Amino acid sequence: MNLVDFALSPLSLLPPIVALGLAIISRRVLLSLGVGIILGSLLLTDYSAGNAAVYIGTTVKSVFIEDGGINSWNMSIVAFLVLLGMMTALLTLSGGTSAFADWAYQRIKSGKGAKLLAAFLGVFIFVDDYFNSLAVGSISRPVTDRFNVSRAKLAYILDSTAAPMCVLMPASSWGAYIMTIISGILVAHGISEYSALGAYLRLVPMNYYAVFALLMVFAVTWFNLDIGPMRDSEINAACGKSAKSGRDNGVHEELDITQSSKGKVSDLILPIVTLIIATIAFMLYTGGQALASDGVEFNVLGAFENTDVGMSLVYGGLVGLVVSLLTVFKQGLPFSDILNTLWIGAKSMSGAILILIFAWSIGSVIGDMKTGAYLSSLVQGNINPQWLPVILFLLSGAMAFATGTSWGTFGIMLPIAGDMAGATDLALMLPMLGAVLAGSVFGDHCSPISDTTILSSTGARCNHIDHVATQLPYALAVALVSCVGFVVLGMTASVMLSFAASTAAFVCVCFVMSMMSKADTAELQEA
Secondary structure, X not given: OOOOOOOOOHHHXXXXXXXXXXXXXXXXXXXXXXXXHHHHHHHHOOOOHHHHHHHHHHHHHHHHXXXXXXXXXHHHHHHHHHHHHHHHHHHHHHOHHHHHHHHHHHHOOOHHHHHHHHHHHHHHOOOOHHHHHXXXXXXXXXXXXXXXXXXXXXXXXXXXXXXXXXXXXXXXHHXXXXXXXXXXXXXXXXOOOOOHHHHHHHHHHHOHHHHHHHHHHHHHHHHOOOOXXXXXXXXXXXXXXXXXXXXXXXXXXXXXXXXXXXXXXHHHHHHHHHHHHHHHHHHHHHHHHHHHHOOOOOOHHHHHHHOOHHHHHHHHHHHHHHHHHHHHHOOOOOHHHHHHHHHHHHHHOHHHHHHHHHHHHHHHHHHHHOHHXXXXXXXXXXXXXXXXXXXXXXXXXXXXXXXXXXXXXXXXHHHHHHHHHHHHOHHHHHHHHHHHHHHHHHHHHHOOOOHHHHHHHHHHOOOHHHHHHHHHHXXXXXXXXXXXXXXXXXXXXXXXXXXXXXXHHHHHHHHHHHHHHHHHHHHHHHO
């Protein structure tokens, strides 16, 4: 079956735009993604219904089977979701979540403290964004619920600490992946004054979006900067109408599990800590195995660079699940209750898994439509080099938003940025690479079809479109701050001056948000 070539065609934007627009209007994620998949399939097969059906079947099959074998990456993420759902259900059955909520209630005296707990956990658990969102969500959700913090606010905290921390830390799945791309770029352009790790560390202060997205989480939490849809969610939660009782898309059903009265805080903490340690250990182990097979001596950064993230998550999830089982077995709970709880936990992730399958499918369609190639072509031409960092930031954001993947955007845009710097000014190499990293995370944060965004709403058990709508104003505000930084960086080539300029812009944005929040509060009091 021959597919229509949409290279450098504006029509390649149609499927993602339709899917995104329909998702925002209808608030029905699966329907919107399905329409995008069908539209893209029809375009690719020259409107042949039969060929489109075959193409869709092949595309969906590739989610599960690739090159004649199981698609190990996709299936490992699905398996990890199921394991984490089962583990979360067991933590509820053991009474650990309730015990932790009681413990936190005695020590955390306000909703602000509950939100800060989630934010600090999000910062410290930076190994992988999937793991971050789901694990921190399961720990924090009982505490934030106790203080009537909206699920939308929790989802925002999860999303805006997970990816930004992962992209800033070399010892993470994101850091390892990015360094492999950067290493190739440095070799291609004959740059030897610093290694891939050295380049990565130099990029950290230039990744304005990630840095200020993290700072924005703490500013929003500390100063109660609730604006737009987030303000409505927080008001509803304060009135006892938590986001969990709002419009549901079938993804975040509450677990109908009777909690044990014998639960202890350790019944929650021990499985979670074990999960974290086991996941890191398996990441080092699988990375070490890859190094050994290549005849390379073991080193931590090399292990993270070559690790099998998917299988490490599965292995860590299995160890965490075993420890969770031990916590309920030691209480002497009926075996039938444990089996029923495992089924409920696995089933609770079915909606999120469905969305991921649809998101992966439309990602394949968008790849075949060459949407990324068209967007990247927009930067070609006679452009003043000083504007390239901010242009690449915006273009990478648009690409990540349209395709729903920051990693895919890294793979496409980082080499393009390297080539453009090589053709114009090698001194702009790092600023342009930093702009791509920042823009990719920005677009990913705004996209309803992003898997990391989906998993953040899953971790908070928040309606997915509610999460996207409430996070968008903050993402756009941080993007504005980032634009200031990249404009100054392109004009001055000074990291210090550009960071100072973006810091000043960040303070101004927070001040405006504070004024808006106070004005809304005064309006409500008058009403």
